[in-house]
Amino acid sequence: MLPEDLKHRLEAMIIDSETSREKAVDVMFAIQDRFGWMSDERMEEAAGLLRMTPLELDEIATFYDFIYRSPVGKYVIHVCDSVMCMMEGHERVIDHICARTNVTLGGTSPDGLFSLLPVCCIGYCDRAPAMMINKRVYGKLTIEKIDRILDKLIREDGFHPSE
Amino acid sequence: MPRLVIDDREIEVPEGTKVIDAAGRLGIMIPRFCYHEALGAVGACRMCAVKFLQGPFKGVQMSCMVDAKDGMVVSTTDAEAVAFRKWVIEWLMKNHPHDCPVCDEGGHCLLQDETVSSDHSRRRFLGSKRTYRDQYLGPYVQHEMNRCIHCYRCSRFYREYAGYRDLGAMQIADKVYFGRFRDGRLESPFSGNLVDLCPTGVYTDKTSRFKVRRWDLERAPSVCIGCSLGCNTVAGAQFRAVLRIEARTNPDVNGHFICDAGRFGYSYTNGGAGFRQRPREPMAAGAGIGREGALERAFGALEEVARKYGPESVAALGSDRNSVETQCALKKMCAAKGYLPPVFFLDPAARRKTCEAVARLDERIAFSRSELESADFVIIAGADPLNEAAMSALALRQAFRKGGRIVVIDPRPVSMPFDFEHIPVVPEAIPRIFGMIVANSIPGEGGGLDANAGKFLRKLDRRSEDATLQSRIEDLAAGLAAAKRPAIVCGTGIVDETTPAFAADCALLLYRAGKRAGVFYVLPGANSYSSAVLSENDGRTFADILEAMEGGSVRALVVVENDLFRNFPDTRRLEEALARLELLIVIDYLPTGLENRASVFFPSSTAFETGSTFINQEGRAQFAHPVHAGGVPILGGSPEHVFRPDVPGGGQKPAWSILHGLETGLSGSGGISAEEIIASHPAFGAIAPLRYPVDGVRVIPVQSKEEFTSQSVSGGEPAPPRGLRLLLVDWMFGTGEISAYSDTLLESIPEPVLTMHSADAERAGLLDGQEVALRLEGGTVEVRLRVTEKMAEGVILLPRHQNLRWQKIRGFPALIDPERIAAL
Numbered sequence: 001m002l003p004e005d006l007k008h009r010l011e012a013m014i015i016d017s018e019t020s021r022e023k024a025v026d027v028m029f030a031i032q033d034r035f036g037w038m039s040d041e042r043m044e045e046a047a048g049l050l051r052m053t054p055l056e057l058d059e060i061a062t063f064y065d066f067i068y069r070s071p072v073g074k075y076v077i078h079v080c081d082s083v084m085c086m087m088e089g090h091e092r093v094i095d096h097i098c099a100r101t102n103v104t105l106g107g108t109s110p111d112g113l114f115s116l117l118p119v120c121c122i123g124y125c126d127r128a129p130a131m132m133i134n135k136r137v138y139g140k141l142t143i144e145k146i147d148r149i150l151d152k153l154i155r156e157d158g159f160h161p162s163e
Numbered sequence: 164m165p166r167l168v169i170d171d172r173e174i175e176v177p178e179g180t181k182v183i184d185a186a187g188r189l190g191i192m193i194p195r196f197c198y199h200e201a202l203g204a205v206g207a208c209r210m211c212a213v214k215f216l217q218g219p220f221k222g223v224q225m226s227c228m229v230d231a232k233d234g235m236v237v238s239t240t241d242a243e244a245v246a247f248r249k250w251v252i253e254w255l256m257k258n259h260p261h262d263c264p265v266c267d268e269g270g271h272c273l274l275q276d277e278t279v280s281s282d283h284s285r286r287r288f289l290g291s292k293r294t295y296r297d298q299y300l301g302p303y304v305q306h307e308m309n310r311c312i313h314c315y316r317c318s319r320f321y322r323e324y325a326g327y328r329d330l331g332a333m334q335i336a337d338k339v340y341f342g343r344f345r346d347g348r349l350e351s352p353f354s355g356n357l358v359d360l361c362p363t364g365v366y367t368d369k370t371s372r373f374k375v376r377r378w379d380l381e382r383a384p385s386v387c388i389g390c391s392l393g394c395n396t397v398a399g400a401q402f403r404a405v406l407r408i409e410a411r412t413n414p415d416v417n418g419h420f421i422c423d424a425g426r427f428g429y430s431y432t433n434g435g436a437g438f439r440q441r442p443r444e445p446m447a448a449g450a451g452i453g454r455e456g457a458l459e460r461a462f463g464a465l466e467e468v469a470r471k472y473g474p475e476s477v478a479a480l481g482s483d484r485n486s487v488e489t490q491c492a493l494k495k496m497c498a499a500k501g502y503l504p505p506v507f508f509l510d511p512a513a514r515r516k517t518c519e520a521v522a523r524l525d526e527r528i529a530f531s532r533s534e535l536e537s538a539d540f541v542i543i544a545g546a547d548p549l550n551e552a553a554m555s556a557l558a559l560r561q562a563f564r565k566g567g568r569i570v571v572i573d574p575r576p577v578s579m580p581f582d583f584e585h586i587p588v589v590p591e592a593i594p595r596i597f598g599m600i601v602a603n604s605i606p607g608e609g610g611g612l613d614a615n616a617g618k619f620l621r622k623l624d625r626r627s628e629d630a631t632l633q634s635r636i637e638d639l640a641a642g643l644a645a646a647k648r649p650a651i652v653c654g655t656g657i658v659d660e661t662t663p664a665f666a667a668d669c670a671l672l673l674y675r676a677g678k679r680a681g682v683f684y685v686l687p688g689a690n691s692y693s694s695a696v697l698s699e700n701d702g703r704t705f706a707d708i709l710e711a712m713e714g715g716s717v718r719a720l721v722v723v724e725n726d727l728f729r730n731f732p733d734t735r736r737l738e739e740a741l742a743r744l745e746l747l748i749v750i751d752y753l754p755t756g757l758e759n760r761a762s763v764f765f766p767s768s769t770a771f772e773t774g775s776t777f778i779n780q781e782g783r784a785q786f787a788h789p790v791h792a793g794g795v796p797i798l799g800g801s802p803e804h805v806f807r808p809d810v811p812g813g814g815q816k817p818a819w820s821i822l823h824g825l826e827t828g829l830s831g832s833g834g835i836s837a838e839e840i841i842a843s844h845p846a847f848g849a850i851a852p853l854r855y856p857v858d859g860v861r862v863i864p865v866q867s868k869e870e871f872t873s874q875s876v877s878g879g880e881p882a883p884p885r886g887l888r889l890l891l892v893d894w895m896f897g898t899g900e901i902s903a904y905s906d907t908l909l910e911s912i913p914e915p916v917l918t919m920h921s922a923d924a925e926r927a928g929l930l931d932g933q934e935v936a937l938r939l940e941g942g943t944v945e946v947r948l949r950v951t952e953k954m955a956e957g958v959i960l961l962p963r964h965q966n967l968r969w970q971k972i973r974g975f976p977a978l979i980d981p982e983r984i985a986a987l
Contacts, residue, residue: 040345053328054344062333062340 002045006034010049020050024060028067037068065119073108075153078119078132088128093141094118100150113154167218167235182226182237183211193239194248194277196255196362197314198227201419202324208314209251210277214241223247245281252281255312258293258337259363266310268364270377274312275363295340301348302910303355303427305369313339316360326560326580327351341365348910351580352553352895355426359410359419370427370907371407374798375399383788384411384857386777387425388484388689388770389899390552392532393779394421395859398771403810404433404796405771413858415531416783422553423911424895424902431753431904432769438796440754440904443812446764454814455830461763462828464746465500468719474501476718477746478708481507482725483688484900485818486775487784487850489767490690490697491843492819492835493723496826503717507694508704509730510974513687514695516655516663520684521695523667524782525867528674530650530681531781536561538681540646542600543571544666545593546654549579550895552685552780555652556580562650568642572596574657574955575892576918586635587955589888590657594665596636597651598623601669603640605676616675619668619871648679655686657890664873671870684780688900692778692862696846705731712740719746721825723818724767726755726900729963732891733941734970748825750818753904766815768793773817776840776850782863784850887923887984888958889977891969903965915964916949917984923957924950927981937961938983941971945987959984 002010010027017023027046028038035042038061040054047057061067065078079085079094094105094116103109103116124130127139138149166175169186176185181204183193196208204227211226218235223244226237238244256278263269295308318341321330329350333340343349349357357366380399385408387394394417399407408429410421434441445457452460469477479502481493493505508514535541535558548556560581563569569583572593577585586596602623605612612620627633643649653666666682673680686692711717720741731737741747741760749761758764770777772793778784795812805811816824820834827833841847849862896902897912917937919929929935931950936943946967954960959979961969 043344055329055331055333058344059331059333063335 002031002042003034006030007049010046014049021052021056024050024052024057025064025067028057028061032067036074037071043069065117071108072115073103073112075113075133076115076117078117078122080120080122080124080128080130080132081118082121082125084125084128085130090129092143093129093131093146096143096146097150100147114150165231165233165235167231167233167237169237170239176231178230180231182213182229182231182235185231186213186226186237186239191239193226194280195227196273196277196312197316199316199320199360199419202316202319202360204228205315205319208255208312210248212244212247212251213237213239214244216241248277249281249283252278252283253287256283256286257288257290258309259312260292260309262310266307266364267305267367267372268310268361272364273362274310293337298342299346299348300343300366301354302907303369303423304349304357305367305372306342307365307367308340308342310364311339311341312363314362316362317341317357317366320356320360321349321351321354323564324560325351325353325356325557327353330354330357352423352549352911353420353557355423356410356420358426368407368426370430371399375401375406380407381791383790385770385790386689386785386787387421388777389422389425389428389901391483391684391686391688391691391780392417392552392554393689393777393783393785393859394425394554395785396421396425398429398790400771400791402797403791403794403812404438404798405429405790406798415533416779416785416859417554418533418536418558420554420557422557422895424553424899424908427907427911428899428902428905429771430907431901432771432793433796435904435906441752442754442758442764442766443795444766444814446758447762449759452763454816457763457765458824458828458830461748461765461825464762465719465721465748465825468746469500469502472716472718475503476716477502477721478711478717478719479503479505479721479723480705480708480725480727481505481694481723482730483507483686483691483694484724485690485694486770486773486777486787487690487693487840487847488775488835489723489818489822490693491840491847492822493721494697494843495835495839496822499826502721503708504701504703505697505721505723506701506704506708507698510706510732511702511704512660513655514698514702514704515660516658517686517691517695518699519660520653520655520663520667520686520780521692521782522699522869523664523682523867524684524863526861526863526865528667528670528681529781529861529863530683531783532558532683534648534681535559535650535652535683537565538562538648538650539565539567540643540649541567541569541652542597542643542649543569543573543577543583543652544597544654545573545590545656545658545662546652546685547573547575547577547892548652548685549577551654551656551893553895555683555685559583559652568639568646570600570639573654574890574958575960576951576953584639585953586632587953589955589957590662590890591659593658594662595624596627596632598665598669599625599627599636600639600643601672603637604643605672606644612672612675615871616672619672643673646678648681649673650681650683652683652685655684655691656893661874664869667867668871668873686780689779690777692780692782696778696844709736709740712743715743718744719748720744721748721750722757722761723750723822724752726751726753726757726903728756728970729900729903729965732970732972732974734968735941736973750821752815753901765821767818767821768815772815775817776856778862779859782846782861783859784847784856784862785859786856788857886978886980887919889972889979890958890960891963891972892960894962894964897965898963912965915946915962915967917946918949918951918954918960919984920954920956920958921950921952923959923981924948927984929984929986934987936985936987937979938985939971939977939979940973942968944969944971948984 044054047054101114108115124139130139195211206225206228213226216236297306318331382399385396385398395411395413397409397411556579563581571585670682749757750765770787771790794810823833846862933948935948
């Protein structure tokens, strides 16, 4: 069950829109900001608010990379694997993150801190290779730069997800 | 009309025809996966590539995306196009499993055919195949996602065409997954069409899974007898069992599709799951007697009764389930022997309603189901399309998709897969309201109409005392006034007796007012049209016969394919009357229970075992070919190892042949000739030139003898009846005569409920979901209560449900004092 306050906020968001389904992504993001991911139950509840069937909402949810339909770590690292980043060596980035945080691509680290997912282009082609962690984008990645970012997150003086 | 050349052959096609269809008209089958005539083009699969040599386009293009234009020269065999298609196949086969030998689609698989025809046979791709988890989709459709080639036919049909919302495309790129949100049965009652539509084996028929290969089936064109629409099917049988029903395309009747009740409700003909339910041998007083013995006994007994009490002491009852051949044979037998002419209806009101509807159908106003699809304004008067004739709801959905406006005037909480307006009123108020909509749509006094039409128009009420209703009617009338092809869909179940004729007159009035207007009736059963035609001059029904049985003037009764105890509303009275008979002869293929009461019982053939003609609700005679010879199926067990000259369990004969035997006393294969059928009624003359009209032929007159003769419905709002009017209603699953014996449908049958308006429930102190006892004249029915606001006040709805002993009503119409409904 969604908490009452969140539910009220979502309902207000939906009422403001011309057609309820145009808010589908915003509603899922709002729920995900609170809980980290979209469980089946939350999908069904969100679909009810949006007057959609759970399937119709799931079609949207599973289309996008940034809506998580299974549990993820506290920090979700999306490494870009589109052409520019591929040419600039995105595989080295992935390999290093895997070794450093003990995750596999598509998996979550045992401590629950990191999940690693590929993403197809985040618009940082001029600063390839690039990655995105909880909505913050990092470009011109080097091994050193990645280490600095990860160290900061591991020391827990990183940023809050909603930052 | 563009003219173009395809593969060196010239063709002229209507404007807007796609090149792929233009080629189809020449008999050239351009390979395709995503393109389907009913679903339209999306250009997703890239398989229908052809080369345009001359004209507005040049080079390789998708033939489903290009409209045929003047001067086009197209080659489907050009090397570049052939190579293109071969690459597409190779790329689709990259992920498709090599499971053809164990796949149920094997042998009738579009992907298999087109892979072979493209000459792709060697796998160059070294990667592994993509795999998915399959879902449970209910008892009818088997899911096997690994085989998917992402043509999107399934989700396009399911969501766009049929309007259900629980199956779709998830994920992205090479992970695209067609399925439900989670495992569970598909909500759509048209889900079986996925089996036909899928170009490969993602969706296969679960009821026939692993039982038969397509090429081993004996297949024949057949006609569904589940409701009055007469959808065209292909039936497939093997090892003496009917195993698969597929939709057969008939643009006038069912288009490309059929409903699940028709597709999966076939197991009655096999005798149910254990093959034991169907009575297969002639019996006397419940014991086997053999074909010759039965005929001798029955013929002798009939002669005896006729000699003792006179031939008019023998009566005969048919049904809507009889084929035209059977009905004509029954009529002929009665006439030849001097018996009472046969009756086909149980109660007088049903007979009058069906006869009124049938008498009014003519070439001017009879709409076929496909004409309904292109109607731009539809008034549904006293019909529940999804429950009474499911495929008509799919036609209405297409009308809705094309921008048509649909209004339902019916007391029931009608539900259909699209948006419509609903005016829930009691049955007696239905004609007045749609009469008002029609009257208000014609300006002034109807100048320009002929005298009869003008007179009819002036008799119609225009104003309602209810201001809200009046403004709603005026709004609808404005919509109707602007419509060019309006349709009136009229039921014959819950409506008053005068409504069907009134609907025809309203359609005729709109027709005279310059619109391409029509009426689409929903009749009670598969062959109601023929029942009505054959009893048009004979007002008697089974009600009269029953009285004669009670009075002692009828001593013998021949029942042909009528599930009397299911259909008759007073079980006790029926039992007593049957007990008074000296002779009861029953002919049927269903285990109705009558076979054990019968003095002599003859098993008859189903429509799968003998050629039979049925006339659907728009007067289209359609011939169902026999598929197989019948007998006890040998599937799922070892056949008897006994030498015998005949087929085990093959004691059945066509009902018309049995009737011929009862008439002449001769066994053998004699029956009824086409000439005799045509002689039974002038309407059947249209069948003559074809003899076996597989694709259907309309038997309706050019112009009906009656017009503008329906009773006027003016005179203000009808007084509300005291008490609640009990309406017996049909459901798509659970109320049909045939579906009751098809255990393949068991899982679809919902629990029976008594439905009541919330205001009525509140007055009676009843709550939604409560178990209630409904005290009827003939006993108490215990049933769960459903309360809704989406229906008319003053009526309660009880389904003719197979798990409900509703046959205690005694008679129609039944008015129920609210105090007779009490919570348990």
